Structure formats: C-alpha cells, structure tokens
Amino acid sequence: MKTLLANAIHSRIIWPLAGLGVLLLFNLLADIEFYRIEILEGDLYGPLITVLKQGSKIMLLALGMTLVIATKGVDLSVGSVMAVVGVLAAFLLRETGGNLAAALAGGIGVAVILGAFNGGMVALVKIQPIVATLIMMVLARGVAFLITGGLPIKVTDPAIRQLGQGHLLGLPLSLFVVAAFFLISVILTRRTALGLFIESVGDNETASRFCGLPTRLVKVMVYVFCAVCACAAGLVSIGFSGIADADKLGVLYELDAITAVVVGGTALTGGRFSLAGSLVGALLIKTMEITLIRQGMNPAYMPVPKALIIVAVCLLLSEAFRTQLAGLFGRRKVSA
Amino acid sequence: MTFAVFVVLFTAMTLAFEGFGTPLSSCYLLISYAHVGILAMGMTFVILSGGIDLSVGTVLAFTTVFIAKAVSVWGLSPWVAIPVALFLGAGFGGGMGFLIHQYKMPPFLVTLAGMFLARGLAFVVNIETISLSEHPFFRAVSSWKLYLAPASFTPRPFLKAEAIIFLVLVVFCLYLAHMRRFGRTVYAIGGSESSATLMGLKVARTKILVYAFSGFCAALAGVAFTFLNTAGKANMGIGWELDAIAAVVIGGTLLTGGSGYVLGTFLGVLIYGSIMTGVGDYSNLGSAGQRISIGVLLLLFILVQGLLPGAGKTRSS
Numbered sequence: 028m029k030t031l032l033a034n035a036i037h038s039r040i041i042w043p044l045a046g047l048g049v050l051l052l053f054n055l056l057a058d059i060e061f062y063r064i065e066i067l068e069g070d071l072y073g074p075l076i077t078v079l080k081q082g083s084k085i086m087l088l089a090l091g092m093t094l095v096i097a098t099k100g101v102d103l104s105v106g107s108v109m110a111v112v113g114v115l116a117a118f119l120l121r122e123t124g125g126n127l128a129a130a131l132a133g134g135i136g137v138a139v140i141l142g143a144f145n146g147g148m149v150a151l152v153k154i155q156p157i158v159a160t161l162i163m164m165v166l167a168r169g170v171a172f173l174i175t176g177g178l179p180i181k182v183t184d185p186a187i188r189q190l191g192q193g194h195l196l197g198l199p200l201s202l203f204v205v206a207a208f209f210l211i212s213v214i215l216t217r218r219t220a221l222g223l224f225i226e227s228v229g230d231n232e233t234a235s236r237f238c239g240l241p242t243r244l245v246k247v248m249v250y251v252f253c254a255v256c257a258c259a260a261g262l263v264s265i266g267f268s269g270i271a272d273a274d275k276l277g278v279l280y281e282l283d284a285i286t287a288v289v290v291g292g293t294a295l296t297g298g299r300f301s302l303a304g305s306l307v308g309a310l311l312i313k314t315m316e317i318t319l320i321r322q323g324m325n326p327a328y329m330p331v332p333k334a335l336i337i338v339a340v341c342l343l344l345s346e347a348f349r350t351q352l353a354g355l356f357g358r359r360k361v362s363a
Numbered sequence: 364m365t366f367a368v369f370v371v372l373f374t375a376m377t378l379a380f381e382g383f384g385t386p387l388s389s390c391y392l393l394i395s396y397a398h399v400g401i402l403a404m405g406m407t408f409v410i411l412s413g414g415i416d417l418s419v420g421t422v423l424a425f426t427t428v429f430i431a432k433a434v435s436v437w438g439l440s441p442w443v444a445i446p447v448a449l450f451l452g453a454g455f456g457g458g459m460g461f462l463i464h465q466y467k468m469p470p471f472l473v474t475l476a477g478m479f480l481a482r483g484l485a486f487v488v489n490i491e492t493i494s495l496s497e498h499p500f501f502r503a504v505s506s507w508k509l510y511l512a513p514a515s516f517t518p519r520p521f522l523k524a525e526a527i528i529f530l531v532l533v534v535f536c537l538y539l540a541h542m543r544r545f546g547r548t549v550y551a552i553g554g555s556e557s558s559a560t561l562m563g564l565k566v567a568r569t570k571i572l573v574y575a576f577s578g579f580c581a582a583l584a585g586v587a588f589t590f591l592n593t594a595g596k597a598n599m600g601i602g603w604e605l606d607a608i609a610a611v612v613i614g615g616t617l618l619t620g621g622s623g624y625v626l627g628t629f630l631g632v633l634i635y636g637s638i639m640t641g642v643g644d645y646s647n648l649g650s651a652g653q654r655i656s657i658g659v660l661l662l663l664f665i666l667v668q669g670l671l672p673g674a675g676k677t678r679s680s
Contacts (some may be wrong), residue, residue: 103469109375154665155618157415162606162662240438279601282475295469327490331483337476338462345466 043290043307046336050314058321070194074317080192080267082313083201084109084260088284089291089305090208091256094216094249096288098229100149100156102250105257105284107167108141112261116187117180117271127186134258137297141167146247164281171273179272180310183263191266199325201263205306211303215345216230222256225249235298286333287312290340312336386520386638388461396636397525398584398591399422400629403614404529404536405580407628408573410611411540413465413553413620415651416574418477419581420603422452424596425485426585431493431595434500441538449582455481456578460571474574475621478604485597487504494587504589525587536625549573550557553620610635613664632662 054061064073072176088105095102115137116130117275123129141163148159182188185335193200216222224245227235260280265271289295291304312333320326379530393400403420409416427450432445459477463470495501508521523528540546548569551559560566614631616623637662 093648127494148662157608157618158612158665161609162658162665165654165661166658169652169656169658172654173652207635249574270557289472295471323555325486325490327486328483331487334476334483337479341462341468341472342466343477345468347466 029212030177030342037285040299040301040304040307042340043292043311044306047311047314048306050311050318054057054318055096058318060115061318061321062091066197069197077197078310078313079202080199080318081317082309083199083205084263084267084280085283085287085309085313086287086306087208087256087263088203089287089309090205090279090302091249091253091289092288093300093305094212094225094252095156096285096295097225097297097300098246098249100246101160101295102139102145102253103157103160103281104145104163104167104211105253105260106277106280107164107171107259108138108170108254109261109264109280110273111141111167111174112138112258113163113265114174114180114271114273117265118174120179120182120184120187120312122216123313125184127184128185130187131262134262135255138254138258138261139251142194142251145254146250149245149250150243167224168273173275175271177273179270179313182269182271187262187266188269189224189266191268192265193266201267204259204263208259208297209302210308212252221245226298228299229300232342259298283312283333284309286337290336293345294344371416382478388513390520390522390526392636392640393526393529394523394591396632397529398588399606399635400632401528401532401580401584401587402603403548403628403632404609404625405577406534406604406607407536407614407616407623407625408540408549409470409577410608410616410618411553411620411623412549412570412573413556414476414570415571415618416456416459416477416577416581417471417474417604418455418459419577419584419607420605421478421481422455422578422581423585423588423603424598424600425481425488426452426582427589427592427595427599428485428488428597430586430589431495432489432501432529434498435493436489437562441498442506445586446493448586449579452582452585453575456581457571457575459578460574463574464567464570482597489597492594492598495593498593501589501593503654505593508517510652524590528583529589532580533625533629540625545569545572547669550621551561555621570665606635609661613661621667668677 064071064075066072088109091101092102092105110135116134119126119130119133145160145163148154149156152159178334190200195203212268216225224235224240227238227240228242228245232242257277261277264276287308288305289308291301291306293300293304293307315332315336316329319329319332388483390571402423403649406419407418429451430444430448433439433447434441439447460472462468463473503522507525508523511520511522513519515554540549548559548564551562551564552566552569556566610631611623612618612631614623614627614629614635616627638657672675
C-alpha cells in the first residue's frame with residue numbers, strides 16, 4: 028500500500044485528476060444542481076455543459092502552449108493572436124458579406140504568419156521567448172486595433188455562432204473542435220517522432236542539435252501550432268460572444284493557458300509534456316471557476332483561488348516538498 | 364552602449380518633435396514614468412539573480428487600494444498607512460522568495476501566482492476605485508513641486524515627489540549593487556548559483572531578500588502612484604510588470620542573469636519612457652499605430668542589442 032501511494036505521488040497526471048475529482052465530489056455533496064442536465068431541443072444544457080463550453084477556449088490554448096513550453100519556451104502572445112484572428116474573421120465576414128471561407132482562410136493565414144514570426148524570433152534570432160512573445164503580444168494587439176479602427180465588430184454569421192454556442196449530438200460543438208485538435212496533436216506527437224524531437228529540444232537543445240535534429244524547425248513549428256490553436260480559440264470566442272472587440276478579446280488568456288499547462292503536469296523547464304494533462308488542467312480551472320461562482324464568490328476575487336492552485340501544484344512538483352511530505356509516510360528515499 | 368543608444372534616440376526625438384528636448388518635458392518624463400522606474404529598479408536585482416518577478420504590477424495596484432482604503436475608510440494616518448503598505452509589499456515578496464528558494468519552485472510560476480493573489484486581494488480590499496483627491500495629505504503631496512530653475516526660466520522645469528523618490532531609489536540601488544556584499548552576491552547567484560553556494564556566499568538569504576526588495580519597490584511604486592493619481596484602484600497596473608521587464612532588458616541586463624547594470628536600467632526606463640511619450644503624445648498615430656510602433660521599436664532594440672559584440676549573447680543550455 029505504501030508503494031502504491033508513493034508511486035501514485037510520482038505519476039504526474041494523478042494530481043490534476045485528483046484535484047478535479049475533489050471539485051466534482053464537492054459539487055456532488057454541496058451543490059447537486061451542478062450536475063443537472065436539461066435537454067432543450069435535443070441539446071444538453073447545465074453547469075457541467077457550461078464548463079465544457081467556456082473551457083473550450085482555454086483547452087485549445089493549453090494544447091498549443093503545452094508544446095511550446097515543452098521546448099523550454101513560452102508564448103505570451105496567444106491572447107493577442109486570438110484577438111487578431113477573431114477581429115480579422117469578423118472584419119472579413121462583414122466586408123465580404125458572409126464569405127465564411129475567406130474569413131477562415133484569413134484567420135488561419137494570419138495565425139500561421141504570426142506564429143512563424145514568433146518561432147523565427149526565438150529560434151533564428153535567438154531572442155528569449157518571454158521577450159519575443161511579449162513583443163508579439165503588443166504588436167498583435169496593435170494590429171487587432173488597426174483592423175477594427177477601435178470599434179467592436181458584431182458577428183452574426185450563423186456558422187461561427189454555431190461554433191461558439193452550438194451543439195452536436197447534444198454536446199457543445201466547440202468541444203468537438205477541442206477533441207479534433209487533441210487527436211491531431213496526439214497523433215503528431217506520439218505516433219511520429221515529432222513528440223520525441225520536441226521533448227529532446229526542450230531537454231537539451233545543444234545535444235539535440237549535435238544529434239542532427241532540426242532544432243530550429245521544431246521550435247518554429249511549435250510556435251506556429253500554438254498560434255493555430257489560438258486561431259481556433261479566437262473563432263470560438265467570437266462565436267460564443269457574437270462580438271469581436273479588439274480591446275477585450277483574449278486579454279490575459281495566456282496566463283490561464285500557462286496555468287492549465289503547469290497544473291496538467293508539464294514543467295516550465297521543458298522536456299516531457301502531457302497534452303491530456305493540460306486538458307485536465309484547463310478543465311480543473313474552469314470547473315473551479317464555475318463552482319466558486321455558484322457558491323456565491325464575487326467573480327472579482329477569482330485570481331485568489333487560481334493563485335492558490337498554482338502554488339499547490341508547484342509545491343507538489345517540488346522535490347524538496349515531496350521529500351518532506353514522503354517523510355511523513357515513513358523513511359523512504361524519494362527520487363524524481 | 365545603452366547610453367549611446369539613449370543619446371541617439373533622445374536627440375532624434377528632440378529634433379523630430381517640437382517641445383520634446385526641453386528641461387520641462389524631461390522632467391515630465393521622470394515624473395510620469397517614475398512608477399515604472401521604481402518597479403524596474405526592484406526588477407533589476409531579481410533579474411540579475413537569474414529570476415523574474417511577475418507580481419510587481421498587481422502589488423502596485425494592491426498598495427494603492429490598501430493605502431486609499433486605510434486612509435479614507437479606516438481613518439489611519441498616511442504616516443502609518445504608507446509604512447505598513449511598504450512592509451506588506453516586502454513581506455509578500457519575501458514570502459515568494461522563500462517558496463522559490465526553499466522548495467526550488469520556478470520563479471515564473473511563483474510570481475505568476477503572486478500576481479493573481481495580489482490582484483484578488485486588491486479586489487478583496489475594495490472593488491471600486493477610492494479617490495484620494497480630497498485627502499489633505501495626498502492633495503498636498505501631489506501638488507508639491509520642486510522647482511529646478513528660477514521663475515524667469517520658462518518653461519520652468521520642476522520635479523514632483525514621485526520623481527524624487529525614483530531618483531533617490533536609483534542612487535540607493537547603485538550603492539546596493541556595487542558597494543555592498545548583497546549586490547555582489549546577487550551578481551554571483553545570477554552567474555552560477557551552485558558556484559555561489561559552494562563559495563560560501565549567503566545564497567538563501569540573498570535570494571529571499573531580492574524578492575522582498577522587489578516587493579518593496581512594487582509597494583513604493585504604488586505609493587508614488589497615489590501621489591500621481593490620487594486614487595486607489597484595484598483594477599490597474601495590468602501589464603506593468605512587463606513594462607518594467609522591458610525597461611530592464613533595454614537597459615542591457617540579460618534575462619539569464621548575472622550581467623547588467625543598475626544604471627543601465629535607469630537609462631532603459633528613460634528610453635522606454637521616451638519611446639512611449641514620443642509615440643503616444645507627439646505623433647498622430649491612433650491607439651493602434653501606437654502599440655504597433657512600440658512593439659516594432661522594442662523589437663529593433665532587442666535586435667540591435669543582440670547584434671553588438673559581447674552584448675546580449677544568451678548562454679546555451
């Protein structure tokens with residue numbers, strides 16, 4: 028039993044799952060309405076569904092962010108990229124009278140360009156990721172403003188609205204988008220050598236380069252992927268709210284995304300990553316948010332529990348702390 | 364090198380924009396960006412030690428709300444509220460430093476959590492903005508001017524409390540970095556923490572102090588801001604830590620730690636302020652163009668720094 032416990036403490040995904048479990052248990056005991064599911068016209072509604080619907084944006088961002096962090100980088104610009112894509116898509120829809128293909132092409136295109144630019148700054152010019160993506164954050168936000176001229180754009184295209192608010196087989200459509208992205212990223216990273224390359228670059232870039240890995244290409248690719256995820260999140264966002272506002276779209280989302288990735292078990296120091304963990308992390312944060320709001324907490328105080336989660340996760344990931352903790356269960360040398 | 368860039372930039376802007384290079388506008392620069400400068404001073408030590416502090420912007424916000432509420436609602440005297448706020452800031456920073464050092468937690472995450480925590484706590488203190496413009500102490504301090512030239516010199520340059528605090532802090536930081544063991548230990552930790560520990564330097568104490576100092580500076584910046592803005596607002600300071608980091612990086616300090624100068628940060632603040640002023644107040648660009656220009660200028664700056672020999676070379680993993 029002690030071995031089981033000690034081993035469980037070391038399996039990384041157990042912790043975000045446990046956290047999620049605790050939240051769900053709490054709701055089971057204190058707020059059974061949380062689990063109430065209503066069916067309207069064949070679609071499911073309820074707090075649980077809201078978590079999935081609202082959490083889709085963070086889940087998408089977290090997927091992209093996971094791979095970037097795995098290469099020992101970070102992407103602070105995802106919120107602003109969301110804004111640019113959302114605003115551009117809304118703009119194109121308005122200007123072309125509803126040409127969805129144009130809007131999608133424009134959105135994806137600009138995301139790829141911005142992502143490639145990020146990757147180029149980090150991998151080719153060797154600017155540090157925090158600084159490079161910080162610059163992109165400012166630049167992209169400015170471009171978003173340029174497109175809208177300062178005024179929010181209304182989004183009425185039914186397809187996009189469906190993306191944000193619609194349902195498929197009863198579940199939110201955006202959840203399927205998340206599932207699709209998740210599947211694609213899992214296939215690309217676990218079924219090909221790409222995942223191995225990414226982890227290798229994050230662990231030790233110099234050694235990877237000497238092994239013959241195209242380290243710079245790998246890095247550029249993860250930033251492009253992250254930007255494409257941000258593109259999807261941006262489209263879901265404008266679909267959900269119906270408005271593309273350069274001032275508000277995606278603001279501070281990057282921090283939530285980074286939190287989700289870390290909670291999910293991927294370390295900021297790069298290397299091993301867990302896409303599933305990041306999804307669990309994102310769900311954990313969203314569930315916590317909704318639970319607390321339902322319990323009557325003022326939404327303005329939301330940053331406090333988020334902070335506590337980050338600290339809790341970091342403590343659990345910290346070897347020094349785990350050694351102290353394991354010491355309580357008996358004398359056992361704790362190894363990474 | 365940074366100094367050369369500053370001279371070039373300043374000269375260019377003076378020639379390009381009317382009313383820029385005057386003593387008065389330079390004073391405005393110092394006054395308006397004093398709070399960023401104070402944040403950047405604390406940030407310099409943190410970055411020199413190889414870490415980072417993302418919480419300074421929200422600690423600043425918390426301080427303004429705390430002071431405003433303490434003085435207006437709880438009836439405390441400013442002479443009590445301000446020291447308490449500074450103490451809280453230092454304690455907050457020290458707490459983060461403890462977690463970072465004791466449990467080897469990554470500074471990015473711990474200070475990210477700190478940023479969230481401070482923001483939440485600021486809202487807990489008071490959600491709405493509290494105005495201080497009626498309070499005699501703040502009214503007096505915020506309108507106090509130190510004139511630098513006789514009245515006959517127009518436009519007459521002056522400094523205000525915020526700027527004085529900033530300048531005094533710069534001098535103190537110069538002293539701290541170059542003439543105290545603390546400063547040398549900070550550089551050593553940034554260069555190689557394991558080597559510093561093996562050398563017998565007091566790494567633990569210094570690391571915790573570095574973050575405590577950063578928290579103190581964040582609180583101090585909050586105090587300075589209440590003089591500038593005479594209000595306490597929980598929902599402000601978003602992104603200011605990034606402004607501070609930008610100023611530090613422009614000033615030539617490497618994010619990897621161990622290399623950089625306090626004076627460099629001071630110049631970095633001036634450069635950053637000049638760019639913001641030049642783009643914001645003096646050009647005809649709209650809000651969009653402003654942000655794009657700032658981003659482009661920052662990028663150019665980093666590129667130039669990277670290309671110069673010996674400067675900005677990042678260490679390989």
